[in-house]
């Protein structure tokens with residue numbers, strides 16, 4: 399048995415060394431917000447390329463976009479683009495996407511790529527609240543916080559791969575995100591209190607320039623604070639990446655009250671129209687959340703009941719079927735699991751999770767060429783996902799060609815040598831006569 403703690407310390411030290419070395423390799427540049435010279439780890443073109451490359455993966459890690467709701471996407475994009483055009487970096491290729499996650503969260507990738515979850519937007523009541531959250535995330539990009547957090551965090555994600563990875567606990571646990579490589583690291587970007595303060599100020603600046611009531615930002619802070627008590631698991635990702643001490647809420651409130659815009663009514667008409675579909679579907683997603691909570695406690699048969707209720711309410715959401723398939727597989731109902739996993743993948747053909755799950759269920763049913771197809775589709779979206787690559791190697795190992803099995807076992811072994819997957823891959827490679 400290897401010593402987990404020691405490996406962890408060694409990898410953290412290696413990561414620190416890389417950060418240290420990268421300090422020497424990076425250059426100084428003017429901060430777009432403050433105009434001060436600062437140490438940066440990548441040029442603006444590099445920043446833009448990195449954001450563009452990983453945005454599709456980060457969206458997939460959050461289950462893609464809510465099915466059949468182009469109106470919502472267009473609306474959020476309009477609000478975001480208007481704020482970004484008034485920001486310090488209007489020339490960036492800004493994009494704003496609502497992702498299909500029940501977590502309450504919003505995050506920014508370097509280069510102007512922003513996500514807000516279905517879970518968060520469904521809890522809001524006005525465009526001013528939305529503008530507050532988007533303005534704050536835009537601030538992390540314009541002040542280049544996302545770039546510096548990236549350098550720190552992505553290296554940490556690499557270090558974290560030393561720990562065993564479990565799929566079933568939470569898709570947002572650090573170890574599960576580490577399984578996703580760089581994209582997972584980008585989702586974990588977290589900021590200092592000073593950076594949060596600066597983003598709040600920038601968000602305030604952008605939203606008031608656009609004519610929004612700055613009390614909208616205060617309202618979302620109060621929502622997070624309330625949820626921290628009532629549903630801590632749901633808002634955990636948001637609060638660990640964006641710390642929210644009460645002084646932050648107080649400062650936002652003082653700032654807002656000083657603005658004449660704080661007495662104007664909140665903009666609700668277009669917001670309500672654009673959110674109508676999500677508000678209508680909320681009961682179906684509430685069943686999903688209930689089922690997932692039961693699944694985390696391994697109460698699989700009860701989870702199945704609620705996944706089925708969710709499907710009855712909204713039969714077009716692939717996630718409902720894919721999660722149902724996992725719960726059935728855990729109860730050794732392999733044939734039923736396969737049927738539902740197939741339906742999940744059919745509803746979301748390029749989706750990462752539906753294909754990952756179909757592949758795993760197909761492997762359990764000994765349908766190895768189906769498993770190869772599904773894991774390959776998932777790998778097309780997320781080429782560095784340790785768990786997907788492991789099961790792809792396994793399926794190739796059963797059907798051939800052998801060189802493909804070797805290729806993917808090697809990927810797993812080098813990306814995560816100390817995880818359970820890396821260790822099984824190494825063992826199998828040596829049985830096959832490779833290293």
Ligand SMILES: [Zn+2]
Nearest residue numbers: 589594597640
């Ligand atoms: Zn923040």
